[in-house]
Each structure stands twice: as structure tokens, then as C-alpha cells.
Amino acid sequence: xxxxxxxxxxxxxxxxxxxxxxxxxxxxxxxxxxxxxxxxxxxxxxxxxxxxxxxxxxxxxxxxxxxxxxxxxxxxxxxxxxxxxxxxxxxxxxxxxxxxxxxxxxxxxxxxxxxxxxxxxxxxxxxxxxxxxxxxxxxxxxxxxxxxxxxxxxxxxxxxxxxxxxxxxxxxxxxxxxxxxxxxxxxxxxxxxxxxxxxxxxxxxxxxxxxxxxxxxxxxxxxxxxxxxxxxxxxxxxxxxxxxxxxxxxxxxxxxxxxxxxxxxxxxxx
Amino acid sequence: xxxxxxxxxxxxxxxxxxxxxxxxxxxxxxxxxxxxxxxxxxxxxxxxxxxxxxxxxxxxxxxxxxxxxxxxxxxxxxxxxxxxxxxxxxxxxxxxxxxxxxxxxxxxxxxxxxxxxxxxxxxxxxxxxxxxxxxxxxxxxxxxxxxxxxxxxxxxxxxxxxxxxxxxxxxxxxxxxxxxxxxxxxxxxxxxxxxxxxxxxxxxxxxxxxxxxxxxxxxxxxxxxxxxxxxxxxxxxxxxxxxxxxxxxxxxxxxxxxxxxxxxxxxxxxxxxxxxxxxxxxxxxxxxxxxxxxxxxxxxxxxxxxxxxxxxxxxxxxxxxxxxxxxxxxxxxxxxxxxxxxxxxxxxxxxxxxxxxxxxxxxxxxxxxxxxxxxxxxxxxxxxxxxxxxxxxxxxxxxxxxxxxxxxxxxxxxxxxxxxxxxxxxx
Numbered sequence: 001x002x003x004x005x006x007x008x009x010x011x012x013x014x015x016x017x018x019x020x021x022x023x024x025x026x027x028x029x030x031x032x033x034x035x036x037x038x039x040x041x042x043x044x045x046x047x048x049x050x051x052x053x054x055x056x057x058x059x060x061x062x063x064x065x066x067x068x069x070x071x072x073x074x075x076x077x078x079x080x081x082x083x084x085x086x087x088x089x090x091x092x093x094x095x096x097x098x099x100x101x102x103x104x105x106x107x108x109x110x111x112x113x114x115x116x117x118x119x120x121x122x123x124x125x126x127x128x129x130x131x132x133x134x135x136x137x138x139x140x141x142x143x144x145x146x147x148x149x150x151x152x153x154x155x156x157x158x159x160x161x162x163x164x165x166x167x168x169x170x171x172x173x174x175x176x177x178x179x180x181x182x183x184x185x186x187x188x189x190x191x192x193x194x195x196x197x198x199x200x201x202x203x204x205x206x207x208x209x210x211x212x213x214x215x216x217x218x219x220x221x222x223x224x225x226x227x228x229x230x231x232x233x234x235x236x237x238x239x240x241x242x243x244x245x246x247x248x249x250x251x252x253x254x255x256x257x258x259x260x261x262x263x264x265x266x267x268x269x270x
Numbered sequence: 271x272x273x274x275x276x277x278x279x280x281x282x283x284x285x286x287x288x289x290x291x292x293x294x295x296x297x298x299x300x301x302x303x304x305x306x307x308x309x310x311x312x313x314x315x316x317x318x319x320x321x322x323x324x325x326x327x328x329x330x331x332x333x334x335x336x337x338x339x340x341x342x343x344x345x346x347x348x349x350x351x352x353x354x355x356x357x358x359x360x361x362x363x364x365x366x367x368x369x370x371x372x373x374x375x376x377x378x379x380x381x382x383x384x385x386x387x388x389x390x391x392x393x394x395x396x397x398x399x400x401x402x403x404x405x406x407x408x409x410x411x412x413x414x415x416x417x418x419x420x421x422x423x424x425x426x427x428x429x430x431x432x433x434x435x436x437x438x439x440x441x442x443x444x445x446x447x448x449x450x451x452x453x454x455x456x457x458x459x460x461x462x463x464x465x466x467x468x469x470x471x472x473x474x475x476x477x478x479x480x481x482x483x484x485x486x487x488x489x490x491x492x493x494x495x496x497x498x499x500x501x502x503x504x505x506x507x508x509x510x511x512x513x514x515x516x517x518x519x520x521x522x523x524x525x526x527x528x529x530x531x532x533x534x535x536x537x538x539x540x541x542x543x544x545x546x547x548x549x550x551x552x553x554x555x556x557x558x559x560x561x562x563x564x565x566x567x568x569x570x571x572x573x574x575x576x577x578x579x580x581x582x583x584x585x586x587x588x589x590x591x592x593x594x595x596x597x598x599x600x601x602x603x604x605x606x607x608x609x610x611x612x613x614x615x616x617x618x619x620x621x622x623x624x625x626x627x628x629x630x631x632x633x634x635x636x637x638x639x640x641x642x643x644x645x646x647x648x649x650x651x652x653x654x655x656x657x658x659x660x661x662x663x664x665x666x667x668x669x670x671x672x673x674x675x676x677x678x679x680x681x682x683x684x685x686x687x688x689x690x691x692x693x694x695x696x697x
């Protein structure tokens with residue numbers, strides 16, 4: 001049941017992506033509205049998928065790689081729609097929808113054979129580790145989209161706004177401010193996730209930290225975001241900040257996917 | 271009797287301003303003018319649209335061939351000394367063309383600056399005055415209200431009115447895409463050229479909180495500062511104040527660059543890299559083009575702004591085409607309604623509707639009363655037919671023999687609406 005719902009959500013994510021792109025390229029207001037409705041519908045269907053998966057498992061579905069990915073996509077869309085309700089950020093949908101699509105496709109691909117960590121680590125610290133990490137990743141994913149939009153708008157304005165595109169993108173200052181806020185939130189949750197993870201490691205294996213590849217990459221990502229946040233106070237706002245946010249999210253994806261799959265350590269999720 | 275909408279007049283497309291101005295109507299002349307117009311043979315209803323771009327008579331007429339020369343003579347008598355209208359100044363739009371013309375005027379597609387919003391308000395006022403004088407009836411009532419709703423739709427569904435088409439408004443539009451809000455921003459005006467002053471005025475009108483003014487002649491800066499409630503700073507020191515400015519407008523007659531890229535780099539460090547927007551409105555240019563290369567700094571000179579406007583105008587043209595399509599459909603719908611607005615088809619439709627209701631109800635009743643004989647059935651049929659006929663007798667007589675044309679239109683329109691006779695697709 002939940003795979004069927006997930007599949008419908010995938011189709012809706014694609015449709016939303018097409019609508020948002022259509023809005024950016026053609027300026028039709030109807031396309032923007034359609035995009036938002038489609039994305040909202042996708043979120044609703046995706047919620048249904050997560051709910052039915054939870055019923056199936058008897059607990060919040062979060063302890064397999066498949067579920068974490070699915071939840072990640074869900075959080076990204078939820079965080080975006082939450083922001084969109086407060087600021088006119090329809091242009092961002094053109095980046096958020098495909099991102100949600102990619103995460104959901106990954107979730108789909110990892111469904112068969114996903115190991116349930118709950119079986120190996122029956123500790124309350126496991127969800128306490130995964131939940132803030134995934135939510136943090138999602139918010140950093142939104143800030144990644146904000147940064148892409150920022151760079152696009154910056155390019156329009158530097159190039160003397162020759163196409164009408166700049167009109168449909170939010171202002172640089174808005175994007176920069178929201179980027180700062182979302183990085184702050186995402187980074188904080190990410191930190192909480194790491195701390196909870198080390199407590200979990202201590203209780204399960206006796207060490208807070210064991211230099212696993214995923215741990216090292218995560219630490220590197222953490223340092224990059226910390227630098228980014230600090231650099232703002234010395235004037236690295238705007239374009240530089242947007243670039244760093246994009247690199248940071250790239251690093252994060254590498255640690256989340258690449259390392260987990262290539263090096264099957266304790267975090268080996270596949 | 272068939273009715274037609276008719277427009278006779280002159281506009282900025284057919285007559286130069288020195289001709290148009292002589293036809294402009296003062297408020298005090300309106301009553302008199304309407305009286306003369308309505309006594310013109312063939313004119314049943316009329317509205318005089320008089321703005322600085324047009325003097326047009328919109329009329330509903332049962333006899334356009336008689337009405338056109340009459341309206342023309344009326345127009346010729348409008349100036350203080352009667353002026354024979356040269357044929358090329360005047361345009362005549364009959365029937366569907368007239369309806370389209372009115373819809374296009376209301377939607378600001380016929381304006382000098384396509385998409386400017388004032389015309390709709392002027393038209394509404396014009397119409398309500400004509401209605402107050404009693405110059406309008408069912409046809410122009412419907413026609414003008416349709417024009418207003420079409421204009422609203424055009425505004426809502428196409429982007430026709432949303433584009434900046436002046437240098438100042440393009441500057442504001444860009445500032446809004448760099449800054450979140452203008453209410454906490456400061457602008458600096460360097461030099462007091464006309465364009466710069468205009469841009470500063472526009473920025474203040476759109477919420478910019480503070481204005482710093484500098485000029486080689488300090489007195490002039492002081493003068494402007496008083497007018498704009500800004501602060502004047504001496505020209506020698508403006509560089510020290512530059513870091514406070516988020517928007518900088520250059521409008522001096524200087525031969526060399528007044529602000530260099532080096533200066534801006536230093537200022538950006540002091541500002542902790544907060545964005546700046548430079549608007550160079552002078553020729554030769556005041557600001558070093560290299561400024562645009564600096565991170566978080568955006569420089570637009572006069573050509574760049576013209577470029578934005580040009581692209582806006584093109585976009586307006588595209589939107590205008592979409593608006594034309596929308597208007598085409600509405601014109602068709604209106605003309606269909608107008609055609610139906612005649613006594614004979616209305617009476618036929620009214621009879622058909624009542625007859626079909628009678629038949630349906632009769633069948634329903636007879637179906638439940640199976641034990642009735644043929645005689646009773648026929649009696650019921652005759653009785654219901656008589657009821658319908660008697661009820662319809664008075665309205666149909668009124669529709670056939672109204673005292674004048676305007677009353678006839680009024681009754682026909684009322685009958686069609688009360689009995690819901692219009693094809694729903696035509697509404």
C-alpha cells in the first residue's frame with residue numbers, strides 16, 4: 001500500500017516540477033498556482049504513505065534507510081510549504097520539487113533489502129539520533145534550494161536583468177536572510193543528531209566516536225557549516241554564503257549516500 | 271427592431287492634441303450636450319466619453335444610418351466656434367467593432383501607454399454620470415458593465431499593467447529585487463539633475479526611509495534636502511557618507527567618474543558587504559562600470575535601465591495579445607446577447623419555455639392519475655394551456671407594444687432575465 005502511495009507522490013512531484021519550471025519560463029500565474037497545488041497534493045499523498053508504513057511497522061517509520069529517505073523528502077517539501085505560506089517563494093518550488101523527487105526515487109530504490117536498524121539497536125537513542133538528523137538535512141536541503149535561487153537571481157541582476165526572469169524570483173535580501181535562518185536551524189538539528197548519535201554509540205559499542213567514514217564526513221560537513229555561519233559575521237553574506245551552502249549540501253549528500261553505501265561500517269545502511 | 275452599438279469620435283490615434291482639445295467637454299456643458307445628443311434622430315441611448323486622449327460618443331441605435339451623420343453634426347458643434355471635422359480625424363465604429371473598441375479602451379489597450387490604469391476609472395465615472403442624466407438604457411448599461419468586467423479580467427489574468435515603463439519605475443522595480451524592503455533603506459543622490467531628482471522622488475514614494483543629497487553647489491543640495499526632508503552633505507565629503515547609502519543615484523554633469531570601483535570596494539568592507547545598488551542616470555557616466563564586478567554591488571546605467579524597460583514593453587505587447595483574445599470572446603458573447611434582444615425572438619422563447627414546463631408537469635401528473643379517462647385528460651390539457659396563455663397575455667402585449675424603444679429594450683431585457691431565457695453559454 002505504502003509503495004503505491006509513494007509512487008503516486010513521485011508522479012505528483014514530477015508534475016509539480018514541470019509546473020514550477022513552466023511558471024519561471026512563461027510567467028503564467030496559473031502555472032505557479034498549479035505547482036503549489038500539485039506539491040501540496042504530493043505532500044498529502046506522501047503523508048499517507050508514511051502513515052501506512054508506520055501502521056505496518058507498528059512504530060514511527062524511521063529506522064531503515066528507505067524510511068529515512070522517504071521522511072527526508074517529506075520534510076523538505078513540508079519545510080518549503082511552511083516557508084511559502086509566509087513569503088512569496090514560488091520560484092523555489094522549481095528546485096524543491098525535483099529534490100523531493102530524487103530523494104523519493106532513492107527511497108524507492110532502497111526499499112528491498114533495507115536493513116532495519118531497530119533490530120540491532122533497540123535503543124530509544126536510535127530515533128533520537130535519526131529524527132533530528134533527517135529533519136536537519138531537510139532544512140539544509142531547503143537552504144540549498146534557497147542558495148540556488150539566490151545565485152540565479154544574482155546572475156540576472158548582474159547581467160542587467162535582460163530577461164523577465166528576475167521578476168519571478170524573490171529579492172536577494174529575502175533569499176539571503178531565509179538562507180541564513182534555515183542554515184542556522186538545520187545546523188542546530190544536525191548538531192543535536194550528531195550528539196544523540198554519539199550517546200547511542202557509547203551505549204551500544206562503548207565509544208562516543210570511532211572514526212568511521214560516515215562519522216568523518218559528517219564531521220567535515222559540520223565544520224563547513226560552522227565556518228559558513230561564522231563567516232557571515234565578517235561579511236561573507238550573499239553570493240559567497242550561497243556558494244558555501246551549496247558545497248555544504250553536496251558534502252552532506254556524499255556522507256549520507258556515498259559513504260554509507262561504499263563503506264559498509266556500522267552505519268552501513270544498504 | 272434590431273439595435274446596434276455605434277461609436278463616433280476622435281482619439282489620439284486619429285487626431286492631434288490641438289484638434290482634440292477643442293472638443294473637450296467641460297462639466298457644466300454636460301446636461302445640455304446630452305439633451306442635444308439624445309434628440310438626434312436614430313440615437314436611443316448615448317454616453318459621451320471625453321478624456322484628454324479621446325472624445326467619443328457611444329450610442330445604441332436602431333437606425334445607424336441616420337444616427338452617424340447626426341452624431342457627427344453634434345460633435346462638430348461642440349467647439350466654441352463650430353469646426354467642420356476633417357474626415358481623417360473622425361472614426362466610426364459600427365456594431366461588433368464598436369463593442370470591441372469600447373472593451374479595448376476600458377482594458378487600456380487603446381491607451382497611449384498600453385496598460386495604464388486611469389482609463390477604467392474615467393470610464394466608470396463617465397458612465398455613471400450619463401446614467402444619472404438618464405441618457406442610458408438596458409443596452410449601454412449592459413455594454414459598459416461588461417466593458418468594466420472585461421477590463422478587470424484583463425488586468426487580473428494578463429500581466430499587462432504590471433510592468434515598469436519609465437526609468438524611475440524600472441529603478442524601483444530593480445531595487446525591490448535586490449532589497450527585501452525599502453522602508454529601512456537609505457538613498458543617496460549625487461548631483462541634482464532632473465532624472466536623478468525624479469528617481470529619488472520615486473524611491474521615496476515607494477518607502478525609502480532616508481535621503482542624503484550632495485551637489486557641487488551646496489545651496490542646491492540644501493534646497494532639495496528641504497523639499498525631500500533629506501540631509502544635505504557637502505560634495506567634498508560625500509565619500510564618507512557613502513557607506514550609509516544602500517541606493518546611490520548619480521546625476522551630475524561631471525566629465526570624469528565621480529565614484530570609482532576602488533572607492534566602492536572600501537565602502538563595501540565598511541558596510542560588512544551589505545548589498546548596494548548604483549543607478550547612473552547621467553551621460554557621460556558618473557560611476558565606474560567596474561563597480562558592477564564587485565560582489566553584492568549592482569550597477570545600472572541609463573542604457574541598462576532602458577534595456578529593462580524595452581524588455582518590459584515587449585512583454586506588455588505579448589500580454590496585450592493575450593488580452594485581445596480574451597476580448598474577442600467577450601465581444602462575441604455580447605453581440606449574441608444584443609441580437610437576442612428583440613421582441614419577436616423573446617416572445618417565441620418565452621412561449622416555448624412556458625409550454626415546455628406545462629407539458630412536462632402535465633405528463634408527470636397524468637402518469638400518477640392512471641384511472642382518468644380520455645375526456646378528463648383532454649380537459650386537464652386545455653385548462654393548463656389556458657392558464658399559461660392568460661398569464662403570458664399581459665407580458666407579451668407589453669413586449670409587443672412598448673411606448674418607446676428604450677422601454678421596449680428594458681422590458682425585453684427584464685423578460686429574458688426574469689424567465690432565464692438566455693442560453694447559459696452566452697452570458
